[in-house]
Amino acid sequence: MKTLLPRLSQNRAAVWLGVVLIAIVLVALPFVIGQMGNAWVRALAFACLYVMLALGLNIVVGFAGLLDLGYIAFYAVGAYMYALLASPHLTSTFPWIAQMFPEGLHSSIWLVIPLGAGIAAIFGLLLGAPVLKLRGDYLAIVTLGFGEIVRIFLNNLNAPVNITNGPQGITLIEPIRMLGVNLGRAQEIFGLRLPSVYLYYYLFLALTIIAIIICVRLQDSRLGRAWMAIREDEIAAKAMGINVRNVKLLAFALGATFGGVSGAMFAAFQGFVSPESFILNESIIVLAMVVLGGLGHIPGVVLGAVLLAIFPEILRHTVVPVQNALFGQVIIDAEILRMMLYGMALVLIMLYRPKGLWPAPEHGVNPASRVGVAAAGRA
């Protein structure tokens, strides 16, 4: 494997062939998986959203080494931003807004994506600024608190002025319309019927690919090196003239943008948001995706996110039928089994693959490992 990979990457044609093959698979995937029902395509679309979340969190945790347990807050910010800008909630609550927009609030995707990214980035800075001097456990606790604060605000901002509609959440959120296509309705293209979930899957896939490209480019840049440097030794990084404060804030802000965009897409896809979607458990699942896949390693993070996002769907479709077939009744609920298997998977990963399923390859040459091999060969 190790000798194969570099040879492959030297051969441009082979690389392009690989890219084309992967593209064909990704485009054809919903048609294959969709045979089993649209729920599976829906799961794929959600997997894309989770990949975006995991990639964003990976910038903060993986690249810059700042543990963030409240990341889902940015997802919430993006989701509520879209919900407010593309539902009748604001116009029906505030007459003056209804006057300003007699046609109702409709927002173009070309506005929503930059706005979602921007607002999430501002929240990223709001979180980042007070925690600059914290590390490790302390940072984890404060970020966890931040995530909860955002959720509790959303839960309670229905009085005295009803902004978020509290625990009931916001309903009737419009689907995305882009290039004249309403993603909420099935479309006919070349005689192929594409249900709404397929369209969302393709949109999310495109955004995910953009997210991956952004991450790769950031990692290989001057900024990526600065993040790595502060992760490895903050004092030495400062002594090299790196403005640690700004570089950390940039990690928080850029990481948050992925969450914001992903959240806006989530709101459009679901048509409904409520604070319940943004509980601590979600933050932990996204963190688990990053750690399980391979902290700081982009392909690993993508793998971890896809596995953990698809896994519950597989269980949902297998647990009940299998138990019915075996015992004639359902003994363990799918949800309970899921948590148990999650726990077991995490323990096993920590024991046998502590750096994740697909960790970053050893960076650079490590002569020690080669000397070891040579010595073993001689003996």
Added chain:
Amino acid sequence: MSTTAPDHVLRVSGVNKRFGGLQALADVGIEITRGEIYGLIGPNGAGKTTFFNVITGLYTPDSGSFELDGKPYSPHDVHRVAQAGIARTFQNIRLFPDMTALENVMVGRHVRTKATALGAILRTRRTLDEERAIKSRSLELLEYVGIRKYADYQARTLAYGDQRRLEIARALATEPKLLALDEPAAGMNATEKVALRTLLEAISRDGITILLIEHDVKLVMGLCDRVTVLDYGKMIAAGAPAQVQSNPAVIEAYLGAGHKAVATKVA
């Protein structure tokens, strides 16, 4: 740069630093002339590293005036000091252990380069050009300190002496006006020390002013143009090495007041 550049690269005076009841530095000051190798010596606990940390911004002094290249600078932010032009190494080497040797030096270029996050995402021509320049300059610096062949090795896998060299290369990458080395010879064997000395002489010849904190008196005496001796946070002598070496206060600080009596008894 200009012909009117001041003679003094670093001029620091009246530095006081107190840790609780301990006066770690009392009215310490040095003036380092352009192009020289300046030594700062003293017995253990004399305040050398404290002084070093104060001028590089790691510790906040209680008082003192600080001037680099004729311009006052404030030693309150470590990264600003590096921006102003003092690059340092650490007594117990602080490399970025999991990054390659080349990447370590490339981090040193950070402070003199400008590429933004947006430039990196869009891969603008300017960013790509800058990135290429960073890499080629960093390789040059590795060549300069003699570890070009280890460019792709993880920093933590380098031999001890090479790690020291890498740290110096990383510091040089920031284009310092003053290169400040905190006990670079600590833990080195005799061969490594000779090689280090050759390297420092070469750096000095190439016009970079060096401040050296060192335990190894032999190295300091051979290498430095001028030295300052610290003891209990006070300057007890300053001047040319030979002069300082014969200063009774210095001998007393290093060997103790009764050393003559002991010496005669033994004889």
